[in-house]
Amino acid sequence: MVCAHNEEENLRRLLPLLYEQNHPDYEIIIVDDRSYDGTYDFLLEEAAKNSKVKIVKVNEKPENFNGKKYALTLGIKAAKKENIILTDADCTPASNNWLTQMSSQLASPKTINLGFSYYEQQKGFLNTFIRFDTLWTAIQYLGMALVGKPYMGVGRNLAYTRSLFIENKGFTAHMKVMGGDDDLFVNQHTNKGNTAITLGEDTIVYSKPKTSWKLFFRQKIRHLAVGKHYKSGNKVILGLFSLSHIFFWLILGVQTGMQVELYFVIGSFFIKTLLLYLTFIIACKKLGVRFNLWSLIFLDIIFVFYYSIIGLKALFTKRVRWI
Incomplete structure (x- = not known):
């Protein structure tokens, strides 16, 4: 499932890769979150050509609700399948086996599966530092999960069951918090027994990195600020x-x-x-x-x-x- 806000260009790159996934039965839910570019028209064209594409349109959100969390909630409720595999519109799976690998781990008692998302390699020191920072973060949250102490996940490559989401009332506990649709949800519901980890070259999702220090710092401050809402032990x-x-x-x-x-x-x-x-x-x-x-x-x-x-x-x- 993908939430998209003015993401026509990125979706044109992502959808063909999702169509090619080696999985026997899946649907592609795209939540158009109040886009005002050509996103919705493009999705209508794709849905007419491919029956896997399912569009959820968000025209407006309730007051005091975080936009992305509201969009994700509508998308998950509209899903027909039990396993929800999440990524972003500006991401690209590394292989056609990504969907199978991420979904195969979700079998009782495992209701959460943590994947790894890396940034595309580009020229310049900023890109090198962003990838270094991403590796450090992955070493921490995946390493902790491997020793039975999971505490977060990354929404660019994350899976959990629809039942887990519905039974725990989704993002209700932190609906007003900016961000945290991935790590706060995982932090709230993860434990040693219900969390799996999927690693390997075929399971990576690549994302576009920020191209200025200002945007990168702003993104990082947002991510770290969410950490204030983690469990005390974490x-x-x-x-x-x-x-x-x-x-x-x-x-x-x-x-x-x-x-x-x-x-x-x-x-x-x-x-x-x-x-x-x-x-x-x-x-x-x-x-x-x-x-x-x-x-x-x-x-x-x-x-x-x-x-x-x-x-x-x-x-x-x-x-x-x-x-």
């Missing part, structure tokens, strides 16, 4: 992880400035570097993606400053802008 674990990341480089810098024994500083740096490279090598292999590892240490140092600033901004942000 916030503690994530907070400790972030602080340990920041304090390592801070303490190493202080030790260097205080001229602490050189062997201790070099040893700490060596261990940190080794663990960082091993983590990314294993993660890239498991996820089925490539990343230029030569720049990891530099990116990690930049990430500490970036995350400190953006994290504090998100913590004290009461209202966020949707992009």
Whole structure:
């Protein structure tokens, strides 16, 4: 299922890829969320040519309701199938087996399946940093899920059952929160017993990255601000992880400035570097993606400053802008 707001161009790229999915029985639900471009007319043409396409039209939303959550709710209620596979209009599945892989994991007692979404590789440092940040996020939420502590998912590649959504009244608990249609819903309902993870090259969904630092920062602040609504235990674990990341480089810098024994500083740096490279090598292999590892240490140092600033901004942000 896909929610679309003025996404005609992206849907023209996405729909042919969805038609080619190797799955015996599926429907493609596109929720046209108050589009004013050619999205609806294009969808009407596609629905006339392909019976799999089902259009849900949103002309207006109720007051005090988040637009995307309302659109998703209507789409899920209109679905005839039990398994709901979510992605965005600007995404592209990596293979024709994506739908089968994501849906096959949803069998009792598994009602949630977490997938991985990566950003398309482009030229420039911004794109490299965005993909680094995306890998870090995936290492955290998929790693936690693998050890039985799931806490979030990414709506660009996420699956859950219609029954789970309906029986728990969908997004009601956080309908007024901007964003969180993916991670807050998963955070609220996920547990060790009901959550599966699907990894591998065939299961990736690629998305278009932001092309300016301003848009990327705004997007990241929105994502981090949603984290304030996570369960308390999840916030503690994530907070400790972030602080340990920041304090390592801070303490190493202080030790260097205080001229602490050189062997201790070099040893700490060596261990940190080794663990960082091993983590990314294993993660890239498991996820089925490539990343230029030569720049990891530099990116990690930049990430500490970036995350400190953006994290504090998100913590004290009461209202966020949707992009």
